[in-house]
Amino acid sequence: MAVAGVLLKRSVSVIPVLGVVALIAFMLLRFASGDPVAQLAGDNADPAAIAAIRARLGLDQPLAMQFLNWLWRMLHGDLGTSIVSGQPVTALIAQRVGPTVAVSITTIVFSVVVGVPIGVLAAWRRGGWLDRFAMWTSVTGFAVPTFAIGYFWIYLLSMQFGLFPVQGYVPLSDGLGLFLWHLTLPTLTLSLVYIALIARVARTSMLEVLSEDFVRTARAKGLPERIVVFKHALRNAAVPIVSIVGIGIALLIGGVVVTESVFNLPGLGRLVVDSVLARDYPVIQGVIVVFGSAYVAINLLVDLSYSFFDPRISQQ
Amino acid sequence: MSEELLDIRGLKVGLSGEADGRRIVKDIDITVPSGGIVCVVGESGSGKSVTAFSVMGLLPDGLRPVGGSIKLLGEELLGASTERMRALRGSRIGMIFQEPMTALNPVMTVREQLAELIEWHSDVRPSKAEVNRRVLAALEDMLLPNAPQMMHAYPHQLSGGQRQRVMIAMAMLLEPVLLIADEPTTALDVTTQKQILMLIKDLVKRKNIGVLFITHDFGVVADIADQVVVMQKGAVVESGGADAVLGHPAQAYTRLLIDSVPKGITIPTSARELAPDVLAVKGLKMTYGHRGLFGRGRVTHAVRDAAFTLGRGEILGVVGESGSGKSTLARCVARLMKPTSGEINLLGTDIAAVSNETLRPHRRYIQVVFQDPYRSLNPRLSVGQSMIEGVVNFGASPQVAREKVSALLELVGMDPQVMHRFPHEFSGGQRQRICIARALASEPQILIADEAVSALDVTVQAQVLKLFADLRSRLGLAMLFITHDLRVAGELCDRIMVMKSGEIVESGPTAEIFANPQHTYTRALFAAAPGRERLQ
Known part of the structure; x- marks a missing residue:
């Protein structure tokens, strides 16, 4: 089947998923306790003023109408206006999206670049010192909470050695060096758990593949061991690794919130926390929809990448 | 007399951990001449594959040669460096395997898998056109139909016979002097087997290579061998010219192997009575x-x-x-x-x-006995548990079931005591008997x-x-x-x-x-x- 056909089919199948994401984002807050209008109007507001605010925000209409209105505007690129600041939600998200995306990308890239080779080499020399060291460290990676790792890096690398800034964010437009310099500690903090996760999955997947007949064939062909391991075996072990990277990106969204707080990065995670505390519905909904869509898009890419790594998958 | 190509003398293979422990292969002598096919015959566990992998320097972890010598055209292989062995594998010694289904890398095209052999065994990187030309020629040499299209196919798109031909094309690509074939036709249909055997014979004649051919089937031996080496429990029990060994086997074990080859009809032709x-x-x-989404x-x-x-x-x-x-x-x-x-x-x-x-x-x-006795018994249940389960399922009490299972094990020629043991403790034949007993339960x-x-x-x-x-x-x-x-x-x-x-x-x-x-x-x-x- 043509690649374009598969792409189209899979993309169409994503639409209902996005609809469900939007519905959940919408309903979640409607059923949460606390009335934003009362909060907005202040303690001494009279019922008439509250009703006026309610009508202005469209909150007096039936739920179904509110949802459809919201969906309709969203399709036109309008996520609504913040109840608190009065700014458009899209503008708020646009301001904050940079640091979050930057930390996410550096974390995933760094985790893959470090985690995959560790897992592969651990499997290749199963039971050797690297294998034992890597598996022991990965347990630590899972066990220690993210904020603790963050403070550890700040103490060691910033305060003791003065290598990196303690906190803050510099946009890419100020120069790549400065940008990466500020992202180093947040990346190191967030990646530890992903390196552990990816290394473990890569190791398990590789152990299975390395015992397959075609690996023996590759050796019988007189190929150098690095080609046998990294070309023949790794490509066959790729599908589970790619899946876990995809899941990793989804989990990252939660991890980012903590890391942004520790390193004082003005990202989406902080925006969510602030909006939840202020019951700023439109902003929370908007961020959930953006995160949800990003996650769905990543999943789609992961699915499509399977047939790139394993040609047998696209046949079915 | 043609020159000696491969000369194995007094080869011993043992477990790496034990200095003077068990020998998996004991004092093997095998000589393969150029232009000749030497068949190593034996049952599973006879050490025939271990011998073949010793020549390749690819023994599985835990095994290592502990004595003797393996010479290829006079060059000692047992002490050779890893780098030297790597250079010899693929270029001077080609190898093909039993399972063409799994021996090829499923995610690489036929062309990629052949081309890398040329690329990694040449000092100067050859041009893409040159590589393609040689890959194509190698595939055509194996009489593969539509070789130009097949170059870009993945293994799963080929039939078993085609895959084995691709494997042979790969093994022969760099014109090795020695081809090691480890049960290359065991997993193939008889008609495909015939074609592959003829292809190998033809290669020997055309290219004057030597072949070390591992098999358990004396039928295959009879078709292609010039020399025969019979192995049992890690030792050579008999060797000699194919006609001599097949016609006048000196050892009882060889006789047994030859007689065990199914000959076809042995049942008296008296018509059986018509039964209901x-x-x-x-x-x-x-x-x-399956219908696709669009019908x-x-x-x-x-x-x-x-x-x-x-x-x-x-x-x-x-x-x-x-x-x-x-x-x-x-x-x-x-x-x-x-x-x-x-x-x-x-x-x-x-x-x-x-x-x-x-x-x-x-x-x-209606009960079924399947092909693979290794996979059709639950490895975590004792033989008795596996069998009693079925009997109890049809309404017998555990005590009755146990007695019945003992009787069945005796019926298939096993000691009822084995009930408490686990599947991995049995040989393939014993497991198949257990599977039959279970089916009869x-x-x-x-x-x-x-x-x-x-x-x-x-x-x-x-x-x-x-x-x-x-x-x-x-x-x-x-x-x-x-x-x-x-x-x-x-x-x-x-x-x-x-x-x-x-x-x-x-x-x-x-x-x-x-x-x-x-x-x-x-x-x-x-x-x-x-x-x-x-x-x-």
Whole structure:
């Protein structure tokens, strides 16, 4: 089947998923306790003023109408206006999206670049010192909470050695060096758990593949061991690794919130926390929809990448 | 006399951990001349594959050569550096394996897998056009059809025979002097096996290479060997010219191996009395196919209009190559899958279309023994647990079940004490006996043996075939015996059906089919049986 056909089919199948994401984002807050209008109007507001605010925000209409209105505007690129600041939600998200995306990308890239080779080499020399060291460290990676790792890096690398800034964010437009310099500690903090996760999955997947007949064939062909391991075996072990990277990106969204707080990065995670505390519905909904869509898009890419790594998958 | 190409002298292989512990291979001497095929024959565990992998320097972890010498054109290989062995593998020594399904990398195209061999074994990186030209020439040399398209195919798009040809093309690409073939035709159909054997013989003649050919099948030996080395328990028991060893084996073990090769018909042709039918199948169809989202999709007719009957105490052979639909037929009859249409009349009840719930009481009358005894027993249950489970399932008390299981184990020639042991403690033949005992536990009327002896060594195969014949005469069991090997079917079956592409192309009493095969396909199967000329 043509690649374009598969792409189209899979993309169409994503639409209902996005609809469900939007519905959940919408309903979640409607059923949460606390009335934003009362909060907005202040303690001494009279019922008439509250009703006026309610009508202005469209909150007096039936739920179904509110949802459809919201969906309709969203399709036109309008996520609504913040109840608190009065700014458009899209503008708020646009301001904050940079640091979050930057930390996410550096974390995933760094985790893959470090985690995959560790897992592969651990499997290749199963039971050797690297294998034992890597598996022991990965347990630590899972066990220690993210904020603790963050403070550890700040103490060691910033305060003791003065290598990196303690906190803050510099946009890419100020120069790549400065940008990466500020992202180093947040990346190191967030990646530890992903390196552990990816290394473990890569190791398990590789152990299975390395015992397959075609690996023996590759050796019988007189190929150098690095080609046998990294070309023949790794490509066959790729599908589970790619899946876990995809899941990793989804989990990252939660991890980012903590890391942004520790390193004082003005990202989406902080925006969510602030909006939840202020019951700023439109902003929370908007961020959930953006995160949800990003996650769905990543999943789609992961699915499509399977047939790139394993040609047998696209046949079915 | 041609020059000595490979000279193995006093080779010993032991476990890495033990300095003077067990020897897996003991004092082996084998010489392979240029232009000659040396067959190393033995059963599983005889050390024949270990010998082959020693030459490649690719022994599995835990094994290492502890003595002797292996010389290729005078160069000692046992002490050679890793780098030197890597350079020799693929370029001077080519190797092909048993399972062409798994021996090729599933995610790389045929071209990629051949091209890297050229790239990694040349000092100067050759141009892409040059690589393509050589890959194409190698594939065409193996008589692969549509070689230009096949270059860009993935292994799963090829048939078993095509994959093995690609493997041979890969092994021969850099014009090695020695080809090591480890059971290269064991997993192939007989007709494909014949073609591959002819191809290897032809290569030896054309390119004057030496071949070290590992096999367990004296039929194959008879077809291609110049020299024969017989191995048992890690030692060489007999070696010599093929005609001498095949014609006048000096050792009893060699004689046993040769005699165990199924020869075809051994049953007296006296017509059996007509017994009442226990199974009658009519118009059975099984169609696979999934419709795509947009309504298209391929449909495979695995079985078309099969019709046959099976009498009490009768053994009916179903013979065909892979893809002929014989296993699908067996699975439909056992109702492990639901046929698309047709009638399966089991002891007076049509079970073709009934629900699983209605089927349950009838299941005990049909039992199946599968090909792979290693995978069909639950490794975490003791043999007794595996067997008692089934008996209790059909309503017996655990005490009664236990007694019954002991009796069954004795029936298949095993000590009832083995009940407390686990599957991994048994050999393939013993496991297959256990599987048969388990199948008999529900007192079936019909036993379906789906390639039940194909994975076994020839001597074990002969014993299991004897057991089947014995069970038939003692219990009056009817059997549907599925096999790809006409010779095996001839040894056991009263009647034979030959299947091709889902259709029964010929059926009749075994003696008639052997004496006078009607269909061209049946004749082709006979012609392809290995060792036909030399072993009769």
